[in-house]
Amino acid sequence: MFAITQTTFGGPEVLRGTEIDRPEPGPGEVLVRVRAAGVNPVDAATRAGHFPLFPEPPLVLGWDVAGVVEATGADADRFAVGAEVFGLIKFPAPAGTYAEYVVAPVDQLVAKPAALSMAEAAALPLSGLTAWQALVQIARIEAGQRLLVHAAAGGVGHLAVQIAKARGAHVIATARAVRHGFLAGLGVDELIDYSATDFTTATETVDVVLDLVGGDYTARSLALLKPGGLLVTTVGHNSGLTPEEAEQHGIRLEVVFVQPAAQELGALAALAESGQLRVHVEQEIPLADAARAHALPGGAKGKTVLIP
Structure with a gap:
């Protein structure tokens, strides 16, 4: 699969597209085909080595995801293959959503509401x-x-x-x-x-x-x-x-140090469904151009999202 990797800490230029092995879901996990991945300040801090969530590169950034369930592991039948889901996965452990596919704990995902596009759903979790x-x-x-x-x-x-x-x-x-x-x-x-x-x-x-x-x-x-x-x-x-x-x-x-929480994410989805919460996506950038997303100046409205 295609993914954005880095082999050293540094500026946006260290982010490179490459082919890596597609992961397989284990017990309690599902394989999600990524339709959108949110970009967050913690991503940039981790990329630069300022936030020690990864011991050393190589690594694949990203924790916010929206996509479609592609396969399920054992004891992970909460969502059927083809279900549209989104979530904040594994944070602060490595998750790797800057990729075409990602493995996610099924209990950290929520059904994507019709009120949110894939890009909006990916921008919401963290x-x-x-x-x-x-x-x-x-x-x-x-x-x-x-x-x-x-x-x-x-x-x-x-x-x-x-x-x-x-x-x-x-x-x-x-x-x-x-x-x-x-x-x-x-x-x-x-x-x-x-x-x-x-x-x-x-x-x-x-x-x-x-x-x-x-x-x-x-x-x-x-x-x-x-x-x-x-x-x-x-x-x-x-x-x-x-x-x-x-x-x-x-x-x-x-x-506050954010933690994955499906029940709370479900409450946010309900607010979106009721029209009380609007997720503003300022830019949708191709996944291959992740370095450009990381080079954007701060102070923008809402969120930036990567689209594989």
Whole structure:
């Protein structure tokens, strides 16, 4: 099968297309013919050797997948051959979705809803589960609460604001002005152009902050949190704040590290089916051009997806 491999850590140029052996499903696994594979920031960090999920190359990147079940292993009859499925598989262990075929644990896959294209389904798992686990599992966001989302137009952010709106929260978002129309269309209540305005003085206090930026954003966000409020960040390695320092300010700090979860992914699929969640795919790029996908500048709307 065709796959994108790398033999060394480095920049996008280390990603090369090659032929490798097609995997075979073992017990509890299915073979999926990949129709789309999501691209995530963790992919680039792993490619560069900055996120030690692989000991050494050679390796095949990718964890988000949408496709069709091609074959089933023993004790893996949850989906029949020909079923359309999607999921976040094996993370943080190697999965290898940048390929024509991938083996996936059957209990980490969900039936693809008709409301999502293959590209949209592949864009949803890692980003959607990150947002869900941050806001529903950790923050338990509910109607009437005020939520601030940093980097709200990105992959995780644009899904997070919709999850929060579906649960009745008042959502404030930071993004460049050029993204405000996009976010308003997703239901965001207040928009802050962080490049022109100090977000710490641009709105009233909030119950929860979802920080997808890190650095000084984490510590600066304390000024907007109510006493007893919660700051959830995805940037545990560079949050600029420790749990102890947050506690001294009367705030709780939590770091979310996404895990595969079929039941939660099913809940996200149900939101998509009901029209409450829209997955924005900014670019669909041929799998053979994966290096180009990795060379795209940051700050884009939504997600980029590879198409074999």
